[in-house]
Amino acid sequence: MAESVLTALTERFGDAILETGTYVGDEIAIVAREQLVAVLTFLRDDPDMAFAMLTDLTVVDYLEQTPRFEVVYQLYSLSKKHRVRLKVHVDEAPEQCWVPTATGLWHAANWAEREAWDLYGVRFEGHPDMRRILMYDEFVGHPLRKDYPQNARQPLLRRPDATPTDDQTTRLLEDSHDRRTSG
């Protein structure tokens, strides 16, 4: 059934679908970054696709390969009961290490993208709240990258430039949306 998803994607987006394939029963498509949001929107909104749920989002680090990172989206359709896995290749260079955000399509993308940024350092352009989520703010680096040593230790130290009462959360809540609009 899900074969039809891959066929539909190839027919509709042509060159933007770099590769499709099946492995142990999982359907996989590699998508060009430029067309990612268009592909995701199509998969969510098209009545034959109806991928209402972004099940999971993660990153795989293939160190010493180009491109180095692979952002992986697992989608599931509750009504059609099919699944597909989308992948986007991302380069290592800091200015190239980004993908467009999917927060406009699924609520689930918000925290999942924060986690991917936190642990792998892949930026999600347009994300409304790009903060670390599992690690602490003072942490340096991205721990799940393959070149981050497993036994590295980082003591929790306050940033030298932080004032004693500086709390990112307090600032966040103080200028949060409904306070700004209510004046």
Add this chain to the structure above:
Amino acid sequence: MVATSHKDATVSGHKDVPGAAPVAHSLADTFEPSGRQAGENRLSPSMEAFAEQARRLPTDEVIINMGPSHPAMHGTVRVVLRIDGETIKDADVQIGYLHRGFEKESENATYNQIFPYVDRLNYVSPMLNNVGYAMAVEKLLGITERIPERAEYIRVIAGELARVCDHLTCIVASLAELGGFTAFFYGIRAREHFWELLEDISGARMTHSYCRIGGVAWDLTEDFIPKCREKITKVRKLIDDTRTLVERNRIFLDRMEGVGTLSGEDAVSYGITGPVLRASGVDYDVRKDKPYSVYDHFDFAIPIADGGDNLARYLVRIEEMEQSMQIIEQAMVQIPPGAVIINDPAIALPAKREVYNSIEGMIAHFKHVMDGLRVPPGEAYSFTEAGNGELGFYIVSDGTGRPFKCRCRPPSFYTTAALRQLIVGANLADVVPIFGGINMIGGECDR
């Protein structure tokens, strides 16, 4: 001819007279919300002036912290709240206090060494995590069809026992936080019965590490089935007792009904699965949608509630426990005899008898422990229904004995992401039952 009784006459008389003085239907009608009796003014003039002054006092919003180690936040999670009086205006949910680097550790462990790590993801129902992880590796190895049937049945029995424990913990911990401490003891006693069974199976009370790739570690004990039947009877009684205690309780209903409402569309968009999704009226359970293991051999139902509130989540969990126990009862009748682990020296550890008595057995054992079993290069996403919803494992293998990447898709993570939406607009005190109802498990959320 119109021989009505005295009572009837009075009632109809009242109804017929227009403009008759309304009769208070309950005691509540005679009270104002302020606590004063209707028509009565208890405040003296000086107190009235004071009350007027108090009304004109300037008010301001306050930012307060709940957690990370607040007695009502079962996981270590921090919620920073901006409140106006009792109403929550905005919230920031911060997780990560239990982050232990599950994925990083897994990348440096052999496939079988990861079982203890997955135990500690959801430490309330470790058996279900064991099964979920084992199935992911088996999918990658392509041996899903070759798992002995007895092993599958044992996994189902152990997994469903764990599911009941998970739901029980969630429900009675929330009840304790709402003040129903007796219910907590009833529920914990019920959970203890099942933990005893799981201890009989695995040797450990909580972190079992009982599954192996290709089956389970060893067979059930001889007296397991009669003992399990006896325990199920006891647990049913205890669950009934718990329900009798709370379900007609005014405090319980006031704090559960209509609190923390989540619509089905939002729940799907948040990626929420499991009891929380089904309490919002969406019919999705991996055991029915894509039956894995031997779940298609059993007759069971998936409870759905359409309230989307705390009460709906409670009711879904209560019914799921009953369905789980019915699955266990059917499995105990159907379970076939036979091996409990795949007969393949490349995957299963050799029997201890061979290890100690033959050089081949010793070498096989050594290779397994030091190098780990070899998984062909590739990737697989496998998903099962855990206590809180779809538990997925996305494993990428590079052909060595250790996973290149071992990602756990934690159901709690996505549920907790919706917590902000659930509590904004609610009362401060409602954070506790809402948080209890979504059953966030810190170990799984933060990994």
